[in-house]
Amino acid sequence: xxxxxxxxxxxxxxxxxxxINCTYTDSSSTYLxxxxxxxxxxxxLLTYIFSNMDMKQDQRxxxxxxxxxxxxxxxxxxxxxxxxAIYFCAERPANSGYSTLTFGKGTMxxxxx
Amino acid sequence: NAGVTQTPKFRVLxxxxxxxxxxxxxMNHEYMYWYRQDPGMGLRLIHYSVGEGTTAKGxxxxxxxxxRLKKQNFLLGLESAAPSQTSVYFCASSYGGNIQYFxxxxxxxxx
Numbered sequence: 027x028x029x030x031x032x033x034x035x036x037x038x039x040x041x042x043x044x045x046i047n048c049t050y051t052d053s054s055s056t057y058l059x060x061x062x063x064x065x066x067x068x069x070x071l072l073t074y075i076f077s078n079m080d081m082k083q084d085q086r087x088x089x090x091x092x093x094x095x096x097x098x099x100x101x102x103x104x105x106x107x108x109x110x111a112i113y114f115c116a117e118r119p120a121n122s123g124y125s126t127l128t129f130g131k132g133t134m135x136x137x138x139x
Numbered sequence: 140n141a142g143v144t145q146t147p148k149f150r151v152l153x154x155x156x157x158x159x160x161x162x163x164x165x166m167n168h169e170y171m172y173w174y175r176q177d178p179g180m181g182l183r184l185i186h187y188s189v190g191e192g193t194t195a196k197g198x199x200x201x202x203x204x205x206x207r208l209k210k211q212n213f214l215l216g217l218e219s220a221a222p223s224q225t226s227v228y229f230c231a232s233s234y235g236g237n238i239q240y241f242x243x244x245x246x247x248x249x250x
Contacts, residue, residue, distance in 0.1 A: 030181075067244070068241040114181065118237070131179060131180060
């Protein structure tokens with residue numbers, strides 16, 4: 027079955043770059059997503075990438091996709107204390123009935139001043 | 140435009156009690172989903188619906204029932220709550236299935 031793996035915790039200093047990594051197992055995945063969850067809140071879609079792309083950039087966010095290694099990363103440039111949150115990687119396998127997603131367990135990002 | 144709204148936000152139940160969680164979306168989305176989030180487990184799909192009057196089981200459906208009588212609403216029911224159902228429940232909706240929009244969650248404790 028599908029499985030999405032993420033490291034559990036990342037700590038950075040304000041102003042540094044953060045890189046959150048994710049590996050997935052289903053090579054047929056058509057879309058890959060990054061969601062952000064702030065304390066006590068729901069999940070907010072940050073960005074997503076189609077499986078036929080290698081990179082996507084959106085302001086401070088850069089997503090890199092290595093399909094050969096089934097590896098997805100999210101880079102946050104100039105990380106701010108407001109970026110402290112849990113970040114979830116998710117995949118949409120091609121055979122997922124009705125577009126169900128498989129989520130990783132989340133990476134907690136802590137940004138210190 | 141409120142997006143996805145979940146009620147209630149918090150609830151405490153005793154074992155054996157029943158309750159219904161309501162999810163409402165105003166984006167005219169066809170697809171709706173219920174997830175539960177537990178520490179260290181990420182999000183797991185309970186049930187989902189691809190349109191009014193249709194429902195399907197997800198990864199962890201046992202102990203839950205759902206109904207989608209109106210397109211904008213997706214109800215999650217617990218007939219006889221158990222402590223193992225203590226969790227944070229999230230509803231999501233999607234237009235074509237590619238992008239899911241989430242509600243703020245319902246925090247449920249079963250004592």
